[in-house]
Amino acid sequence: MERYKVIKEVGNGTFGSVWRALNKQSGEVVAIKKMKKKYYSWEECINLREVKSLRKMSHPNIVKLKEVIRENDILYFVFEYMECNLYHLMKDRPKLFLESEVRNWCFQIFQGLANMHQRGYFHRDLKPENLLVSKDTIKIADFGLAREINSKPPYTEYVSTRWYRAPEVLLQSPIYGPAVDMWAMGAIMAELLTLRPLFPGSSEADEIYKICSVIGTPSKSEWAHGHELAGTINYQFPQIPGVNLSVLLPSASEDAVNLITSLCSWDPCKRPTAVEVLQHRFFQSCFYVPPSLRSKTAVARTPPSAGTKGSSEQKTNRWSSSTLTNPKPSSNFSPIKSQFSPAGVQRKLQMNYQVCCLGKLLIR
Numbered sequence: 001m002e003r004y005k006v007i008k009e010v011g012n013g014t015f016g017s018v019w020r021a022l023n024k025q026s027g028e029v030v031a032i033k034k035m036k037k038k039y040y041s042w043e044e045c046i047n048l049r050e051v052k053s054l055r056k057m058s059h060p061n062i063v064k065l066k067e068v069i070r071e072n073d074i075l076y077f078v079f080e081y082m083e084c085n086l087y088h089l090m091k092d093r094p095k096l097f098l099e100s101e102v103r104n105w106c107f108q109i110f111q112g113l114a115n116m117h118q119r120g121y122f123h124r125d126l127k128p129e130n131l132l133v134s135k136d137t138i139k140i141a142d143f144g145l146a147r148e149i150n151s152k153p154p155y156t157e158y159v160s161t162r163w164y165r166a167p168e169v170l171l172q173s174p175i176y177g178p179a180v181d182m183w184a185m186g187a188i189m190a191e192l193l194t195l196r197p198l199f200p201g202s203s204e205a206d207e208i209y210k211i212c213s214v215i216g217t218p219s220k221s222e223w224a225h226g227h228e229l230a231g232t233i234n235y236q237f238p239q240i241p242g243v244n245l246s247v248l249l250p251s252a253s254e255d256a257v258n259l260i261t262s263l264c265s266w267d268p269c270k271r272p273t274a275v276e277v278l279q280h281r282f283f284q285s286c287f288y289v290p291p292s293l294r295s296k297t298a299v300a301r302t303p304p305s306a307g308t309k310g311s312s313e314q315k316t317n318r319w320s321s322s323t324l325t326n327p328k329p330s331s332n333f334s335p336i337k338s339q340f341s342p343a344g345v346q347r348k349l350q351m352n353y354q355v356c357c358l359g360k361l362l363i364r
């Protein structure tokens with residue numbers, strides 16, 4: 001850790017504190033997350049979800065994990081540094097964001113999510129604090145709760161911040177998938193457009209109540225599985241009609257309201273996938289660069305190695321992404337002509353649907 005000069009604390013979460021720091025050799029500014037828990041072996045560290053999932057991801061809209069260091073039983077993650085998060089940007093803001101700003105951020109997040117879901121992971125804790133912004137770029141961070149899509153349910157441990165938590169998780173479904181990220185994005189998009197949380201529940205029961213009062217109680221035909229889940233835990237939905245989202249989002253365009261409405265569908269199978277969302281009319285003006293045109297980024301091939309034996313290195317284990325041949329990822333906003341067809345025409349994205357379908361299968 002002596003290679004870094006710590007500048008100041010920039011965040012403090014459940015699992016660790018995050019510091020702005022300077023790489024003394026390269027002069028690069030980085031974010032170092034110091035984990036609260038102690039780690040007594042390197043194996044324990046490399047099996048952490050945050051390490052396992054982030055090492056596999058390389059996308060311009062997913063925050064880059066540069067190094068993992070274990071020193072004196074303390075675990076440090078070295079990330080690329082981002083200036084602020086979406087919560088900071090919304091807090092105390094006197095006037096609404098332009099819809100074009102919201103569109104630009106969301107388009108980037110959905111590209112990051114499409115990539116993550118395609119690689120077989122879902123985030124499970126999307127919230128404004130985990131969406132980091134530097135200038136015009138936004139990236140998904142905090143993979144502490146990320147799950148492999150084909151990892152074995154039941155998923156019983158704590159999941160996601162309440163206001164962004166999907167109804168199937170609130171109803172304690174043992175099986176769920178990437179659609180939980182899509183729900184969270186519906187809530188986040190609405191919040192970006194109004195600067196108010198859409199479902200600000202004060203408890204889990206109140207969270208479901210708040211959801212019912214916005215999107216209306218689900219009928220049995222609308223979400224049969226939800227009624228089964230509710231029955232299993234002896235829960236009765238409150239009977240509330242709900243409102244038209246355009247009333248709650250008076251400044252939003254019809255396309256934005258339509259997209260949020262479909263993302264916030266009770267039934268996870270009815271929520272669009274990230275790939276589908278990228279084709280929504282709301283994003284018609286955005287440039288999409290298909291993966292085949294992006295620069296190829298190498299997936300980590302070398303497992304984190306135990307540090308070589310030596311007096312100082314016996315206490316320090318290190319894994320660094322820079323040892324890999326990772327070309328700089330291209331910007332997803334490069335001025336390549338969009339391959340999208342005009343409105344109303346089905347536009348094809350060159351993405352692999354396999355995992356998204358698998359995600360949906362998991363929920364059934």
Ligand SMILES: Nc1ncnc2c1ncn2[C@@H]1O[C@H](COP(=O)(O)OP(=O)(O)OP(=O)(O)O)[C@@H](O)[C@H]1O
Nearest residue numbers: 011013014015016018031079080081082085129142
């Ligand atoms: N790469 C980064 N660059 C700048 N700031 C960051 C970076 N990563 C995290 N932060 C800041 O630190 C905060 C906490 O980080 P993070 O969410 O990773 O910690 P955590 O302990 O997992 O938190 P949580 O309680 O949300 O699970 C973030 O909300 C963000 O403001």
